[in-house]
Amino acid sequence: MTSTTLTLRRLNRTLLRRQLLDARAEVPVADAVARLLAIQAQEPNWVFAGLWSRVACFARADLEAAVEARTLVRGPLLRGTQHLVTADDYAWLRPTVAPVLHGLARSTYYRRETDGIDPAELVALAREVLGADLVPRKDLAAALAARWPGRRGAVLAAAVEARSPVVHGPSTSAFGSWWSRRSIRVADAAAWLGRPVGDADPGALVRRYLAAFGPATIMDVQAYTGLTRLRPLTDALRDDPGAGLRTYRGPDGAELLDLADAGLADEDAPAPVRFLAAFDNAVLGHRDRTRLLPEEHRTTVMPGYSMVHATVLVDGFVAATWTVADGSLAVHPLVPLPAGVEDEVLAEGARMAAFLDLDADGVTLGR
Known part of the structure; x- marks a missing residue:
């Protein structure tokens, strides 16, 4: 019996759907x-x-x-x-x-x-x-x-x-x-x-x-x-x-x-910007985490000592981390973000900040 081969993007979009992130x-x-x-x-x-x-x-x-x-x-x-x-x-x-x-x-x-x-x-x-x-x-x-x-x-x-x-x-x-x-x-x-x-x-x-x-x-x-x-x-x-x-x-x-x-899920299904928590299930759910977390960013997101940083998904994959300090939310890109995507990240970050009772107007995006 021949099994269908799934692409990385299809696995990614399917994980987003099952994790309620689409x-x-x-x-x-x-x-x-x-x-x-x-x-x-x-x-x-x-x-x-x-x-x-x-x-x-x-x-x-x-x-x-x-x-x-x-x-x-x-x-x-x-x-x-x-x-x-x-x-x-x-x-x-x-x-x-x-x-x-x-x-x-x-x-x-x-x-x-x-x-x-x-x-x-x-x-x-x-x-x-x-x-x-x-x-x-x-x-x-x-x-x-x-x-x-x-x-x-x-x-x-x-x-x-x-x-x-x-x-x-x-x-x-x-x-x-x-x-x-x-x-x-x-x-x-x-x-x-x-x-x-x-x-x-x-x-x-x-x-x-x-x-x-x-x-x-x-x-x-x-x-x-x-x-x-x-x-x-x-x-x-x-x-x-x-x-x-x-x-x-x-x-x-x-x-x-x-x-x-x-x-x-279809591999071309939309994937909105999402802010994941530290230690998020979606990041920790597999031994091979590349369906969500690109290997080149793994050690930044998971630096050791059981730490798993909060992350931002762009087009379904981890593209940034985010932190909270002094009442404000800061986004730290791992890759350059296109101008239009920067706006989406800042908008979603402002909504997350408001939910967490932080300064919604003070969300920062590193370069």
């Missing part, structure tokens, strides 16, 4: 998050920027209300980092990525503080402290350090989050965010959601990933989720006529998996 979606914020599978939320304030570029008429209050209503929750998930997901998805996603989190709990960073401590005892005490309520993370850390003197409570608390389903509660103590690192409160996930966490479902994770990021290679799936050894599963899904998958070939000849009914 046109803002007129859906509730929880529906948008579900379509994206998860939103990177390691740096909480950036969540607002990422959703504003994807959801029509998005307001910060929409997200705050969804978190307060427990429709959306934040916790350590994909790759062990903090993500925002729907409560329904958390129930199966957390146990599915548990091997990644448990692996982190066994890493050297945690072992320095947890050696000699029975993991079951650690989790049991944490659950006792948490009960059915939100508890400041610092209080949980203090209780754990009191039980095991000489250990760093903050690391013990983080180990609990890696070993047991825990979510972060909402908070309005930080400007522009419903939580901050200084005021994070945590809760046992089952108590917070009012239902037990379910069973792992790696097949569902593969399908939902493809819906949000496909067509993609198995290595792309593993890079985004943090899971490994998924090939037997993806091979079984690919070969199962009832699984609803199909294959393509990428520009380099690699096999790409996708949902058979997902559809592809």
Whole structure:
């Protein structure tokens, strides 16, 4: 059977469509998050920027209300980092990525503080402290350090989050965010959601990933989720006529998996200027990021130390980064921008600045 070969531009336009970056979606914020599978939320304030570029008429209050209503929750998930997901998805996603989190709990960073401590005892005490309520993370850390003197409570608390389903509660103590690192409160996930966490479902994770990021290679799936050894599963899904998958070939000849009914965008589809958040899903969604981020700009956007800068898409590809400082938004082009495109970038930047309560008239564009 011969697979269709997809061009880089077609992969780019398809990713924009599935990431809601070709046109803002007129859906509730929880529906948008579900379509994206998860939103990177390691740096909480950036969540607002990422959703504003994807959801029509998005307001910060929409997200705050969804978190307060427990429709959306934040916790350590994909790759062990903090993500925002729907409560329904958390129930199966957390146990599915548990091997990644448990692996982190066994890493050297945690072992320095947890050696000699029975993991079951650690989790049991944490659950006792948490009960059915939100508890400041610092209080949980203090209780754990009191039980095991000489250990760093903050690391013990983080180990609990890696070993047991825990979510972060909402908070309005930080400007522009419903939580901050200084005021994070945590809760046992089952108590917070009012239902037990379910069973792992790696097949569902593969399908939902493809819906949000496909067509993609198995290595792309593993890079985004943090899971490994998924090939037997993806091979079984690919070969199962009832699984609803199909294959393509990428520009380099690699096999790409996708949902058979997902559809592809035309490579000449319009691609408006979009401002992406730092650590944006669209940038981090694949092992091979060239469908969005040209290789020559990768080290500028991703300089190391786990940093992924906020970027600007022009014609569907990263062409600039952007920063916020002293109440103003600044755009830093990575390539020369034509005069007409400069105007579009400045206009979209002004709209983003207004949304973030920055100086909309003070957006600057470097040369």
